[in-house]
Amino acid sequence: MKPFLQAENLSKRWGELMLFEDISFTVFEGAKVALIAKNGAGKSTLLNLLAGKESPDNGIITLTNDVEIGYFEQIPDLNPxxxxxxxxxxxxxxxxxxxxxxxxxxxxxxxxxxxxxxxxxxxxxxxxxxxxxxxxxxxxxxxxxxxxxxxxxxxxxxxxxxxxxxxxxPDLLILDEPTNHLDLEMIEWLEAYLEKTKSTLLMVTHDRYFLDRVCNEIIEMEDNQIYRYLGNYSYFLEKRDERIQMQQATVSKAKNLLRTEIEWMRRMPKARSHKAKYRVDSFQDLKDKASQNLNTNLVEMNVKSARLGKKIVEFEHISKSFPGVNLIEDFSYKFQRFEKVGIVGKNGTGKSTFLNLITGTLTPDSGIIDIGQTIKFGYYRQEGITFDPKEKVIEAVQKIAEYIHFEDGTKMSATQMLTRFLFPPETQYNFIEKLSGGEQRRLYLCTVLMQNPNFLILDEPTNDLDIMTLNVLEEYLKSFAGCVIVVSHDRFFMDKIVDHLFVFEGDGKVTDFPGNYTVYRNKVEEEEQIKARTEAKIKAEAKMEAKVEKPVQQIKKKLSYKEQREFDELEKEIPELERKKTELENLMNAGTLPHDELYEKSLELDKIKTLLDEKEFRWLELSELE
Structure with missing residues (x-):
């Protein structure tokens, strides 16, 4: 493989903050590479360096001759x-x-x-x-x-x-969060496009399905180290876990050895010290190993939620439209305790309007929205909130509360809360303008959750959050003692969190679908395939009728022995495939499968549907000759 881009010993500092130091890696021709790191580690800065938008403090970036780079930035550089x-x-x-x-x-x-x-x-x-x-x-x-x-x-x-x-x-595509601000249909199209493109790809994304299906290599940047994984996201998770376990075992072993060495160093006669210099040197190496800080801390979220009463939120025959567009028509629904709903639909079908109706920002044209007395909304908006850039991180949190109360009855100071959200004490007294975009989103999430809501509304919560924070947010939401509404283009996130979907179909129609996003997409694809098969059958029959110039009995021919055997086999295979398809669909709709198994079953179902289409079409061809 030919190296397209080589980064050697790159370092970059932003003010007093060292983003990364002496990192090196290579992107080879034809590879589809994802860069994974925590918020604040300098992912976007690194992409800017590689694309030539900024210069490193130290290190060299080498491009193979005549390689053309196409760079998609989080903040587009366009001519207004x-x-x-x-x-x-x-x-x-x-x-x-x-x-x-x-x-x-x-x-x-x-x-x-x-x-x-x-x-x-x-x-x-x-x-x-x-x-x-x-x-x-x-x-x-x-x-x-x-x-x-x-x-x-x-x-x-x-x-x-x-x-x-x-x-x-371009020869090399560098993409920084390409799925942000795309709807689900666009993301699925982009996924298919990048799978097929001949361009070499280097991207940053938090969309884990996207990562899994598009990328064949992952570069992880952690604690100024680069770890390379030749596989997709699933492979990365498995190997990263192995790496962390090995590192922990190494550190644990080093600590045990260090105790022995410390004892030896204390007892060693000074007169003989020159004879054991190698051991003194190895003692220092051992000390460094044992003191390694394996930074596997994750954001912990167990903030107390306000008590939920019997009445949650009730919609009675709600309608809402704007000039020339009908968004919601005659919609009724009663929320139950602890339910988690995902909202899907194309842009412009009324998703944001629906959220604004719930929170009272908009009023319906007709109908009633009845909100229970105990309901306390926590609204995480797509556009976020505007922090004062000259304000310190700790000041933004203390404005809301000096102390935060938890489910177990304990309380925590604002400083302790920020530390739990991965803002160490030295960062808490930094100005907000020094935080990365992802860190500001994490701070915003902190300020929403610490207000003890019992009904969370999350509008695109996954934008700019790193995968590590997303994993913990998902675990928090699964056990959250309240109601949740999620609008998100992150399919992995939706699959993991929601019990059912409100599908905004356009022209005011809103459907309640019982299942997560993958189940919904499988159903839509199945309906599309049935429609395509029906249309193909009608066209084939019409074409055959158009060709008939003589009585049908005269133009039909007998099947050959080989064709007859194929036809007989198809009549056995098609019902068996139909049985397997139904069995898989029932299993996936049961809601009992863990996420990774659900994903595997969805892939198996896609293969069976494709094979079934092929077999049915061939059966149709042979049946015309029988």
Whole structure:
């Protein structure tokens, strides 16, 4: 494998904070690499260095000759004066320039220009890339080509920046949290796109399904060490656990040996010290090993929640619309104690409106929302809160409470609470502006939970949180003594937390689906496959009828011996596959499978459905000849 990018002994400091020091790794051609590290470890800074946006304090970054980098940043670097189409095609690539001219000619319906540019498209063989560009723009819902970049929302700008990077088809794609601000359909499309792309990939993402399905290598950055895992996210989890156990065993062994060595050092006669210099040196090495701090601390969240009464939240025939768009129509539902609901649906179908109705930010056009007297909302908003950047971390928490009370009756000071949320004492007196984006989101989560809510509303809580924090948040939510509503594009997070879904289907329709996101997607895909099979069967029958010029008896031929045997086998195999499919669906819908087994069963179900489609189509072909 040819190395595309090499980082040697990189160091970077931000003010007084050392982000990383003397780290080295290589990205090889064709690899699909994920970078994993805790918030504040400098992931985005490292990507900026590799993309040439910043310079390291020390170290060397080497790119193989002529490797073109495409960099998608968390905060897009776009020209606000450009229109969307101008920004997309801001490139020196001749093919892309020609495609841009063609699209503008089509938009203006200039037939003369269309004819001239079409000839050039033929000459450059640019039609294939034009089709791919349209697919990318369509899938990322970029249909506002004449709009100014400055007029776009934050989410639209992120999707535009992502489209721009993908369209240029660079040799090396560097992506920093590409799934943020994408809906679930877009994420699934991007997942499939990156699986197939020939570009080498280096990305930071917290989306664990995405990691598992796209990446074949993971680089973990922890305590200034780089650990390389040649496998996907599942493999990484297994090997990381093995690594930590080995390190803990090594440290434990070193501590035991150290006790023996300390005793020996104390008893060693000074006159003989020169004869045992090697042992004195090894004593120091042993001391270093034994004092290793295996930083496996995780955020602990067991904050007390206010008592829930019998009445939670009740919706009675709620409707809400805005001019030209019907978002919620005649929706009724009574929340029960401790239930956890996920909300899914395309952008613009009313998900955020629903949350604003619950919290009273909006009022319904008709219907009643009845909220129980004991309900205390904790609302984690997608846009977060605006901290005073000149305020210290400890001051932001003390504004809410000096002491926080827990389920077991104990209490904790604001300083202790922050330490539990992985803000050590030296960080607590830093100004908030010095925190990374992920650390600020963790601080925000801390301020929401410490107010003792019993009804949590989480709007995209996974954005900018590292995987370690997400794991602990998931465990906290599973045992949370209250109700939870989650809007998230993180499928892994949704699968782990929710009992059922509110599916916002558009035009005011909201459906209550009994199951998590994977079960829901499997059902949708099954319905789509049934529809596709039915349409294919109708087309095949229509095609056969159209070909009939003589009586059917005259044009039909007998099956060959081989075809007849195949036909007989298919009649046995299809019912067996149907049985297996039903068995798997019932097992997955039972809600008894652990998460990893549920994922494996979903993959098995996909394979069976694909095989069933093939067998049924072949049976249809042979039955026409029988």
């Amino acid at each position: 004066a450009h229109t969307v189409i101008e920004e997309i095609f801001e490139t020196d690539n001749e093919k892309l320039k020609t495609v841009k001219a063609f699209e503008l000619a089509v938009a203006k319906n200039n037939q003369e220009d269309i004819a001239v540019i079409s000839a050039k498209m033929d000459e450059l063989n640019a039609w294939a890339i034009e089709v791919e560009i349209k697919q990318i723009l369509s899938q990322l819902k970029i249909n506002f080509l004449d709009q100014k970049v400055a007029e776009l929302s934050g989410g639209q700008q992120k999707r535009l920046a992502l489209a721009k990077v993908l369209i240029n088809q």
